[in-house]
Amino acid sequence: MQSLEQLEQQISTSLVARVRTYLSVITEQKNYSEHTQKNYYRQLARLLIFVHERSITKWSQVKTIHIRQLSAFYFRKGLSPRSIALLLSASRSFFQYLVNHYDLKFNPAKGVRAPKFSRPLPKTIDVDQVNALLEGIDDGEDIGIRDKAVAELFYSSGIRLAELVRLDLDDINFAEKEARITGKGNKTRYVPIGSFAVEAIKDWLTIRGVWLTGFPTDALFVSQRKTRLSPRSIQQRLAYWGKAVGMNGRLHPHKFRHSCATHLLESSGDLRAVQELLGHADLSTTQIYTHLDFQQLAKVYDKAHPRARSPRSK
Numbered sequence: 001m002q003s004l005e006q007l008e009q010q011i012s013t014s015l016v017a018r019v020r021t022y023l024s025v026i027t028e029q030k031n032y033s034e035h036t037q038k039n040y041y042r043q044l045a046r047l048l049i050f051v052h053e054r055s056i057t058k059w060s061q062v063k064t065i066h067i068r069q070l071s072a073f074y075f076r077k078g079l080s081p082r083s084i085a086l087l088l089s090a091s092r093s094f095f096q097y098l099v100n101h102y103d104l105k106f107n108p109a110k111g112v113r114a115p116k117f118s119r120p121l122p123k124t125i126d127v128d129q130v131n132a133l134l135e136g137i138d139d140g141e142d143i144g145i146r147d148k149a150v151a152e153l154f155y156s157s158g159i160r161l162a163e164l165v166r167l168d169l170d171d172i173n174f175a176e177k178e179a180r181i182t183g184k185g186n187k188t189r190y191v192p193i194g195s196f197a198v199e200a201i202k203d204w205l206t207i208r209g210v211w212l213t214g215f216p217t218d219a220l221f222v223s224q225r226k227t228r229l230s231p232r233s234i235q236q237r238l239a240y241w242g243k244a245v246g247m248n249g250r251l252h253p254h255k256f257r258h259s260c261a262t263h264l265l266e267s268s269g270d271l272r273a274v275q276e277l278l279g280h281a282d283l284s285t286t287q288i289y290t291h292l293d294f295q296q297l298a299k300v301y302d303k304a305h306p307r308a309r310s311p312r313s314k
Contacts, residue, residue, distance in 0.1 A: 011052040018059055019044050022097050032184070033162040034231075043090035046074065059098055060105070067091060067112045075115055085114035125259045129247065130155055134196070136245035142207045143224070147237050149197070149204035150221060150229075153179075154253055156197035158260035158277050161231050161253040168218040174198060183279040191277055 026032050026040060050070050051062060070091070071084055079087070091109040098104040125133070134151055138144040153164065163181050171180040177198055178190050193201075204221075212226055219228035235252060242251025261278055 011048055014058065015048060015051065015056075018098060018102070019048060019094070022094050025097065029186075035162075036184075039086060040090050040093075043087045044094055046070075046087055047091050047094070059095070060103070062095075062108045064108045064110075064112065067109045071112060071114060081115040088112055088114050125247075125255055127263060130256075130259055130263075133241070133245050133247065133251070137241050138244075139200075139203070142211070143237075145200075145207050146204050146221065146229075147241060149200040150234060151238065151241070151256065152197040152200040153193060154256035155260050156194040157181075157191045158257045158264075159191065160257065160279075161234060163279075164221070164253070165229065165231055165234070167220040169220055170218070172201060172220065174202070181279065187279070189276070189279050 023037070023041060023044070027037055032040070047070065050073065051066065054066065056062060056066070067088070071088060074084055074087060075081070088109060092107065092112075095104065095107040095109050099107050134148065134155065137148040137151055139148045150164065153159070157179060159179070159181055160183070163183055166182055167179065172193075173179070177195070178192050181189050181191055183189060201220075208222060211222060211224065215226040217226070217228065221229040221234075223229050223233060238251045238253060242249075257278070264277070
């Protein structure tokens, strides 16, 4: 993907300048994760190239028909419906920024939909596997004690990787057994944390105090280099433990999030509570877990109901 500097040499400076300003806003004010920032950069670079190739020199010249053509163009080029949805979402947010802060009269991307795609169900770990994993993390060593606290907190609260990385000491309320989470769009929510996670974090804080002697920092989880634990390090450590306990497939943070949501929904059936826990702005995002719940129900039904299967299938 070309850099903005390279695009600026080919494309109208005014077009690139607005994109550059918008990217600065989401980097400095929106508190988006690094992954989200890179995604916006990639999608808006596609938008820039597309409008330039159609001799558009001002953002006010972009019409809804152009955005529909943008979607169709990349669909023909083989971009997946999911990627096109991301492209349209980034474009919609960018144009809305121009409407709110500059002289753009309307948002040309508003209402333009991506081609339909089937959303794959999130991969989860069943309760027995989760328990085996959490018990299998070796807490006999300092780094194992930290990693167990990380894993317990992920499963207990269902928080995102970026949210866990941002946690500071004062975000954990042991008395109330809750954590203050700064989520997408810099929104704050409070999530409960279970007793196992609370005890694991307390064990880790003892080690943390030794690691950080003479190096004060607010970060809850730190590395042996005395710096805030990075997303990459957390991913690598969880993958290590997943392999160590013999799990099928790679263990990553989102599996804990999906498993937490699924197990809560299976037990309670309270979709709104799960939405609040996960920090989903839209209930439809949370509803994907109802499909997982139905899959489990279907398996139980097929196995247990006396007339679930045809006699010919026996």
